Amino acid sequence: MSRPGPRILSVKTAYNLSPHMRRVVFTADELDDFPEHHESANFKLLLPPPGQHLNIDALAAGDATNRPIVRTYTLRHYHRLEREVVVDFLLHQPAGPASSWAATAKPGDVVGFAGPGKPKWIDTSADWFLFAGDMSALPAIAANLEQLPKHAKGYTVLEVISEEDKVPLQKPSGIELTWVINPNPQQPTDALISTVQQQPWLGGNAAAWVAGESGAIKKIRRYLKDSGIDKRRLYASGYWQIGMTEDVHQVEKRKDAEAES
Ligand SMILES: Cc1cc2nc3c(=O)[nH]c(=O)nc-3n(C[C@H](O)[C@H](O)[C@H](O)COP(=O)(O)OP(=O)(O)OC[C@H]3O[C@@H](n4cnc5c(N)ncnc54)[C@H](O)[C@@H]3O)c2cc1C
Incomplete structure (x- = not known):
């Protein structure tokens, strides 16, 4: 079509x-x-x-x-x-x-x-779920949380710029939400990855959905792969990059994808 x-x-x-x-x-x-x-x-x-x-x-x-x-x-x-x-x-x-x-x-x-392109839904057949991202990914994470089954369990870690940016989210009660405040997203920081690493790794099949600043997402992707996640249940995407406009960032992303394939 x-x-x-x-x-x-x-x-x-x-x-x-x-x-x-x-x-x-x-x-x-x-x-x-x-x-x-x-x-x-x-x-x-x-x-x-x-x-x-x-x-x-x-x-x-x-x-x-x-x-x-x-x-x-x-x-x-x-x-x-x-x-x-x-x-x-x-x-x-x-x-x-x-x-x-x-x-x-x-x-x-x-x-x-x-567009729109294809929806970026997490695999809802998994046993538990991990979401992580910054404010660029908040719209997609919020949409995903809204369509999880009621009994879903797992973790969501969201990095926002200020306390006042913590918005109410509709989610199953078994999904624990942790906010990370980062007033200066232009400075590289390990705040998001270290908070993700603090979440317990549950038993059974995990599905993970992570997006945000490219440098942070690369580290989280590596951690999730090292933890043994099945790559078919992993969505990890750099949505922007410190110091780059989107046009430049997209070129860099293509180079990274070619190097990985
Ligand atoms: C698949 C996908 C979905 C996305 N969905 C959303 C969405 O729903 N809502 C949303 O707000 N963004 C979303 N983004 C991110 C958005 O495309 C980028 O933030 C984009 O760079 C914004 O364009 P701009 O013209 O404002 O800034 P640009 O001209 O691209 O960049 C100008 C400067 O701003 C910095 N910058 C860009 N993005 C950010 C950021 N998030 N935080 C801090 N500094 C930044 C750049 O590093 C650069 O220095 C998405 C990106 C992708 C790839």
Whole structure:
């Protein structure tokens, strides 16, 4: 099946969930073919270059002059009846084009939306679950926690920028939640990995879902492999990298993947 071309979405409303997380609710007249149950999937957000109008045709045409800026985000919710697509944006510093755009997003602003891809669901047939990530992965982890079976057990470790960024999460009571506060994500730290290592390793088959800053995620992936996790039940992905814009980070990720294969 061919992938649908990018859609144009407009902002319906935008508000802060916490000091560093801004929710943008998009809408469009025509969303009937938007797939359901794809929360946690990522998509490409297409933004106009500074001072220009959005021209999504410039992407396909290979027109470099007003090519949209492309960034990767997670589908947090899709409400079919209300024709709403919901995305949570981390407001990070230094900001980039996408976080700056989200910080001032207002009703009527338009973006391009290419995707969503396949949902990134954890394997719910596992005996227990481990989630870890920073605020870039919070939308996908929250979506995953919402669809776990009621009896699920395990651990979630979330790194956030401030106490006020600890948001309520809907999760089974058997999933223990630990918050790590890191006010400066631009400094490399082992806070997330060391908190993950402090969680007991339970018996039976584990499934793990980890995403966030690339350097931290590489260490957590190594720890999980050393702990004997079955790689078919492991999702580990660098969502951004200290000191790199997404364009540069994606190039580095491809090089890493080639080196590993
Ligand atoms: C599969 C996938 C799903 C993602 N889903 C989400 C999502 O739902 N919500 C979300 O907020 N992000 C998400 N991200 C992360 C997002 O794509 C990056 O944070 C992206 O770099 C933001 O673009 P930007 O234009 O704001 O910053 P860029 O121009 O890419 O970068 C500018 C500067 O900001 C720094 N930076 C980038 N990201 C962060 C960060 N998270 N924390 C601190 N500093 C940062 C960079 O190192 C760089 O110095 C996802 C990434 C992937 C790969």
